[in-house]
Amino acid sequence: MRRWPFLSAALPMSVLLMAAAGASTPRPVSLPLTASTTNAIQATTVLTVGDLSSSIERFSDVVVERGTKWTVETPPGVATNGGIVMANFGPRLVTATLPSQLLRFTPLASTNDGATWVPGLFDGSIQRAPNALTQRRGITALLDAQGRLHESLNGTSWHTVRLPKALQAAVLRQGPCRGRLVAVALTGAGPVLGRSCSGAVRSSAVTPTGTAMPTNAQSSTPRSTLRLEATALGLREVVWLPKKHSVELHAITAGMAWHDSVVARATLEKVTATAVSMNGSVAVLGRIGDGSVLVQIGPTGVVTAFSSLPPNARAVVFSPSGTMQVLSVVDHVRRQIASLVTVWNVAGSKWMTTTSFGVQVPYGSSH
Amino acid sequence: MTGMGGGGVETGNPVVVEAFHTLLLHQCLIVLAILLAGSLLWLLLSGPATQPRNNSPEPRARAVLRYGFAGLWILDALLQAQPSMPLGLPDGVLKAGAETSPSWVQHLAASGAGIWIRQPVVSAVAVLWIQLGIGIWMLLAKRGVPSRLAALAGIAWALVIWVSSGFGGIFAPGASLLLGAPGASLLYVLGGVLLLVPTAQWAAPRFQLLIRRLLGGALIAAGILQGFPGRGTWLGIDAKGQVVGQLASMASDMADVRQPSFLSAIVRHFSSFAAHWPILVNGLAVCLLLGVGWVFVLRSTKYLKVAMWIGIVFFLAVWVLVQDLGVFGGLATDPNNMIPLAVLLFAVGTATLQPSEELAASALESLAAPEQTESAPVPQRLPHPIVLWTSTIASVLVIALGVIPLGVAALVGSTDPVLALALNDPPQKANFAAYPLHLVDQHGVPVSMATFRGRAIAMTFLDPVCVTDCPEIGSEMAVTSSLLGSDASKVALVAVLANPTYTSLDAVRAFNRHLGLNSVKNWYFLTGPLPELERVWAYYNAGTVNVAGGAMTLHNDLTYVFDAKGRVRIILNSTPGGTGVLHDSYSALLARELRTVLP
Structure with missing residues (x-):
C-alpha cells in the first residue's frame, strides 16, 4: 500500500513524458545540395561558391565533366542563391533553381550540350533535396515543398500524381515516419520515393503505393534519404541516420519483388556532399570533429575512408570512367573575383591535382 | 530606409533636404502673413477699449512658467528646422528613445512614427509650426481663457511627443533624471498643467505647499533612484580601463559628438573626473537631489530660496556637463529635461517666495473681476482682450498649418514621392x-x-x-x-x-x-x-x-x-x-x- 503514492505520481509523469516525446518535433534534417551524379556520358555536380555565410552572395553552379574537360554549365537568366537540384539522363541535364528572396516559383531548364537551354517552369517551390528532381526517358518528376509528386512530359505542364493516403505529407507527419518525401527516382519498375523521417522507421524508401521497401536494416531509427539514384546495377539509396551519425548504402533491385540489401554503413558527424557513380559506388564527404572525411562505399560494400583530404574539399564526383575525384574550392570573397576550383584524383593515399578552372561569382548581383 | 526611418536614404539626402526647405519657405510666407494680419488687426482694434474682465497682474511664478515654457516651445520649433530632421527623427529620436524600453513601448513608438516615415517632409514642417504656434500662443496669451487654451494645446502636443518617443525612457533599465528621464515633454505637460490652474490659486498657501511637495517628492524619488545600488551610477572605470559609470559614459559619449571644441573639452574633463571619482560625483548628485527635494517638501520656507538656487545651478551644471546642452548629442528635438526642470523649480519656488501682499492683491482683483463685467469702460493703454484673442487666432492658424496636413496624412495614409x-x-x-x-x-x-x-x-x-x-x-x-x-x-x-x-x-x-x-x-x-x-x-x-x-x-x-x-x-x-x-x-x-x- 505504501507504493501507491509513488505510483500515482509516476503514472501521470510517465504519461506526460511520453506525450512530450511524441509531440516534440525533431529538427528537420538538412540535406546537402552539393551532389554529383554520373552516367556514361558525363559527370555533373552542383557546387556552391562565393560567400557561403551570406544567403545573397552564395551562388550554386552546375559543373560538368565530359571526357577530361570540365565546364561550368549553370542555367542562365535566374539567380541561383537558393540552390540548384539537377537530374541527368543520358546527355540531357535538367536543373531546377530553388526560389530565393522574392521569387516564389521554380524556374527549370534543360540542355543536351550545356550551351543551349530550354526553359521550363514549375509554379511552386520544389523540395530542397538533391533528388527532389529526376528524369527518365522524357518524363521529368519532382517533389514540391509540400511533398507532392508531380510529373511532366515537357517541363512546363505538370500533373500531380495522386499518392495514397499513407504517403501524403500530412499523414506522413502523423504516422510513424513523421516526415516528408524528399527524393524520387524513376526506375524501369516504376517510381520509388525517399523519405526524411523524424520518427523511427526501418525503411525510408517507399513505392508510390505507400508500401515501405523490404529492408535489411537492423533496427528502427529516424532516417532520411540523402540520395536515391537509379544506376546500371539497380537503385542506390544513401540513407542518413541522424541519431547514429552514420550513412547507410542500400542496394535496391526489382525482380519479382523489390529487394534490398544493406551494403555498408559508415560513421560521420555531418554530411556536406554526396556522389553516386554509374556502377553503384557511393562517396560521402563529411566531417568528424573539425576534420573533413571522405567515405567511399564500393558496389560490393567495401568501405574506404580518407581522412587526409585536399584543402577546401567541397564536392566529390565520380567520372564516367569510375574514378573518384574531389573538387576543392577557394573563394575570393574580399576581392570579389572568380572562385578557383581544383580537381583532385587519389592515387593510393595521395591526392594529385589533375586540373583547375575558375567559376565566376556574380557578387552583388542579387542585392 | 533602415529600421523605422529611411533605409537606403541618408538623413542628409539633398533631395529631401531641398524639399523640406522649399516647403518650409513656402509655409513661412503663410505664417508671416498670418502674423502680419494679426498685428494689423490688433493695431486697428487697439483704440480705447472696454475694461477687460480680468486685468489683475499675472503672478510672477506663473509668468516664469509661461515665458519659460513658451521659450522652450519656440526653441523646440527652431530645432525642428534642422536639415536632417525629416529622415533622422524616426531612427534618431523615436526609435533611439525607445530602443532600450520593453517591446510594447518600441511598438508604440514605431506606430507613432508611421505617419512621419511616410510623409517625412510634411511631418517635420508640420511639427515645427505646431510647436511655434504653441510657443507664440503661450507667450502672448497672458491670462484668461486664451492662456489656458494655450496651456491645453501644449499639454496635448507634449503628451503626443512623450508617448511616441517611448515615454521618455522611463521603462528603460537605468533610467535616471540626470540622463534625461522622464523626458522633457513630460515636464512640458506638468508646466502646462500648472498654467491651467486659476490665477487666484497661486496666492493660496495650500496650493503653494502642494506644488512644492509634489516637486520636492519627485526630486527625492529621483535622488533615491540615482543612489540605488546596482544601476551603474556608482561605477567609474572597470578592470580593463573602460568607462562603465553611468554619468561618465554619457558625458564621454557626448564629448565625442561634433560641437565647439571648448565645450567638448569641458565635457571630456568632466567625464574623466566622473570616471575617476564616481562615488564623489554621484554622491554629490544624490545629496543635492535629496537635499533640494527635502527643503521643498518642508512646510518651513526658511531655506527655500537657497535650495531653489542650488537646485537651478545643479540642473544647469548637469545640462552642460552631462547632457552637453542637450542639443549636441545627435538629432535634438528639445534641450533635454534640465532646463524645463529648472523652470519648474524656479516657478514653484517663486510662487512661495513672491511677496504675499503682491499675490494677495492679485488674488483679490482676480476674485473681484466678475463683478466688474457691467462696469463702464475704462480707457487702457493695452486692450488686453483684443490682444489675447488676436494672438490666439493667429497662433491657432499657425498650429492649424501643422495639424491639418498631419491629419490628412494620417487619414489618407499616402507616401511622399520625395523618398x-x-x-x-x-x-x-x-x-x-x-x-x-x-x-x-x-x-x-x-x-x-x-x-x-x-x-x-x-x-x-x-x-x-x-x-x-x-x-x-x-x-x-x-x-x-x-x-x-x-x-x-x-x-x-x-x-x-x-x-x-x-x-x-x-x-x-x-x-x-x-x-x-x-x-x-x-x-x-x-x-x-x-x-x-x-x-x-x-x-x-x-x-x-x-x-x-x-x-x-x-x-x-x-x-x-x-x-x-x-x-x-x-x-x-x-x-x-x-x-x-x-x-x-x-x-x-x-x-x-x-x-x-x-x-
Missing part, C-alpha cells in the same frame, strides 16, 4: 514616339500600341524570374493603380518581359499569380518572340543581358510614361528600394507623373 526621388534619379522630360511593338499580353492576346490608344501608359521592363526588384515593381504597379483611383481607367500599366531565357507565357502568368496582379484590370505583362523583345529592349535601352555564374538577368529599371497620343513624356530611372515605405513612395511618384499626362 523615391531621393533614392533615384529625378524624372527626365522626354518627347519621342513609342516603338510600334507587337507582343502578346498575359492572356495571349496580341498587343500593339494601338491597344492603349487614348490612355496614358507607364511602361517598365520586368524579369519574371527575378528575385529582387522586379517583384517589388510589379507589386507597386498594383498600388499605383489603386492610388490613381478613378483615373486608373485612363491608364495602362505595362511591363515588357526582360529575360532572354524565360520568355514564356507560363513565366508571365506565374509572376502575375504570385504577386496578385491578375486582379489589376489595367495591367499588361507583355511577352513575345525573342527577336521582337530584343528590338523593344534596344529601342528603350532596357539593357537586358544574361550574366554567367548564377546571376539573374541584368536589365535597367526604367519606366517610361507615355501620353495618350503614344509619345514618351517622362522617363523614371527608379526602383522601389528596400522597405515598404520606399515601395509606396515609388508608386506615389509614378502615380504623380502619370497624372501629369492623363488625357
Whole structure:
C-alpha cells in the first residue's frame, strides 16, 4: 500500500513524458545540395561558391565533366542563391533553381550540350533535396515543398500524381515516419520515393503505393534519404541516420519483388556532399570533429575512408570512367573575383591535382 | 530606409533636404502673413477699449512658467528646422528613445512614427509650426481663457511627443533624471498643467505647499533612484580601463559628438573626473537631489530660496556637463529635461517666495473681476482682450498649418514621392514616339500600341524570374493603380518581359499569380518572340543581358510614361528600394507623373 503514492505520481509523469516525446518535433534534417551524379556520358555536380555565410552572395553552379574537360554549365537568366537540384539522363541535364528572396516559383531548364537551354517552369517551390528532381526517358518528376509528386512530359505542364493516403505529407507527419518525401527516382519498375523521417522507421524508401521497401536494416531509427539514384546495377539509396551519425548504402533491385540489401554503413558527424557513380559506388564527404572525411562505399560494400583530404574539399564526383575525384574550392570573397576550383584524383593515399578552372561569382548581383 | 526611418536614404539626402526647405519657405510666407494680419488687426482694434474682465497682474511664478515654457516651445520649433530632421527623427529620436524600453513601448513608438516615415517632409514642417504656434500662443496669451487654451494645446502636443518617443525612457533599465528621464515633454505637460490652474490659486498657501511637495517628492524619488545600488551610477572605470559609470559614459559619449571644441573639452574633463571619482560625483548628485527635494517638501520656507538656487545651478551644471546642452548629442528635438526642470523649480519656488501682499492683491482683483463685467469702460493703454484673442487666432492658424496636413496624412495614409526621388534619379522630360511593338499580353492576346490608344501608359521592363526588384515593381504597379483611383481607367500599366531565357507565357502568368496582379484590370505583362523583345529592349535601352555564374538577368529599371497620343513624356530611372515605405513612395511618384499626362 505504501507504493501507491509513488505510483500515482509516476503514472501521470510517465504519461506526460511520453506525450512530450511524441509531440516534440525533431529538427528537420538538412540535406546537402552539393551532389554529383554520373552516367556514361558525363559527370555533373552542383557546387556552391562565393560567400557561403551570406544567403545573397552564395551562388550554386552546375559543373560538368565530359571526357577530361570540365565546364561550368549553370542555367542562365535566374539567380541561383537558393540552390540548384539537377537530374541527368543520358546527355540531357535538367536543373531546377530553388526560389530565393522574392521569387516564389521554380524556374527549370534543360540542355543536351550545356550551351543551349530550354526553359521550363514549375509554379511552386520544389523540395530542397538533391533528388527532389529526376528524369527518365522524357518524363521529368519532382517533389514540391509540400511533398507532392508531380510529373511532366515537357517541363512546363505538370500533373500531380495522386499518392495514397499513407504517403501524403500530412499523414506522413502523423504516422510513424513523421516526415516528408524528399527524393524520387524513376526506375524501369516504376517510381520509388525517399523519405526524411523524424520518427523511427526501418525503411525510408517507399513505392508510390505507400508500401515501405523490404529492408535489411537492423533496427528502427529516424532516417532520411540523402540520395536515391537509379544506376546500371539497380537503385542506390544513401540513407542518413541522424541519431547514429552514420550513412547507410542500400542496394535496391526489382525482380519479382523489390529487394534490398544493406551494403555498408559508415560513421560521420555531418554530411556536406554526396556522389553516386554509374556502377553503384557511393562517396560521402563529411566531417568528424573539425576534420573533413571522405567515405567511399564500393558496389560490393567495401568501405574506404580518407581522412587526409585536399584543402577546401567541397564536392566529390565520380567520372564516367569510375574514378573518384574531389573538387576543392577557394573563394575570393574580399576581392570579389572568380572562385578557383581544383580537381583532385587519389592515387593510393595521395591526392594529385589533375586540373583547375575558375567559376565566376556574380557578387552583388542579387542585392 | 533602415529600421523605422529611411533605409537606403541618408538623413542628409539633398533631395529631401531641398524639399523640406522649399516647403518650409513656402509655409513661412503663410505664417508671416498670418502674423502680419494679426498685428494689423490688433493695431486697428487697439483704440480705447472696454475694461477687460480680468486685468489683475499675472503672478510672477506663473509668468516664469509661461515665458519659460513658451521659450522652450519656440526653441523646440527652431530645432525642428534642422536639415536632417525629416529622415533622422524616426531612427534618431523615436526609435533611439525607445530602443532600450520593453517591446510594447518600441511598438508604440514605431506606430507613432508611421505617419512621419511616410510623409517625412510634411511631418517635420508640420511639427515645427505646431510647436511655434504653441510657443507664440503661450507667450502672448497672458491670462484668461486664451492662456489656458494655450496651456491645453501644449499639454496635448507634449503628451503626443512623450508617448511616441517611448515615454521618455522611463521603462528603460537605468533610467535616471540626470540622463534625461522622464523626458522633457513630460515636464512640458506638468508646466502646462500648472498654467491651467486659476490665477487666484497661486496666492493660496495650500496650493503653494502642494506644488512644492509634489516637486520636492519627485526630486527625492529621483535622488533615491540615482543612489540605488546596482544601476551603474556608482561605477567609474572597470578592470580593463573602460568607462562603465553611468554619468561618465554619457558625458564621454557626448564629448565625442561634433560641437565647439571648448565645450567638448569641458565635457571630456568632466567625464574623466566622473570616471575617476564616481562615488564623489554621484554622491554629490544624490545629496543635492535629496537635499533640494527635502527643503521643498518642508512646510518651513526658511531655506527655500537657497535650495531653489542650488537646485537651478545643479540642473544647469548637469545640462552642460552631462547632457552637453542637450542639443549636441545627435538629432535634438528639445534641450533635454534640465532646463524645463529648472523652470519648474524656479516657478514653484517663486510662487512661495513672491511677496504675499503682491499675490494677495492679485488674488483679490482676480476674485473681484466678475463683478466688474457691467462696469463702464475704462480707457487702457493695452486692450488686453483684443490682444489675447488676436494672438490666439493667429497662433491657432499657425498650429492649424501643422495639424491639418498631419491629419490628412494620417487619414489618407499616402507616401511622399520625395523618398523615391531621393533614392533615384529625378524624372527626365522626354518627347519621342513609342516603338510600334507587337507582343502578346498575359492572356495571349496580341498587343500593339494601338491597344492603349487614348490612355496614358507607364511602361517598365520586368524579369519574371527575378528575385529582387522586379517583384517589388510589379507589386507597386498594383498600388499605383489603386492610388490613381478613378483615373486608373485612363491608364495602362505595362511591363515588357526582360529575360532572354524565360520568355514564356507560363513565366508571365506565374509572376502575375504570385504577386496578385491578375486582379489589376489595367495591367499588361507583355511577352513575345525573342527577336521582337530584343528590338523593344534596344529601342528603350532596357539593357537586358544574361550574366554567367548564377546571376539573374541584368536589365535597367526604367519606366517610361507615355501620353495618350503614344509619345514618351517622362522617363523614371527608379526602383522601389528596400522597405515598404520606399515601395509606396515609388508608386506615389509614378502615380504623380502619370497624372501629369492623363488625357
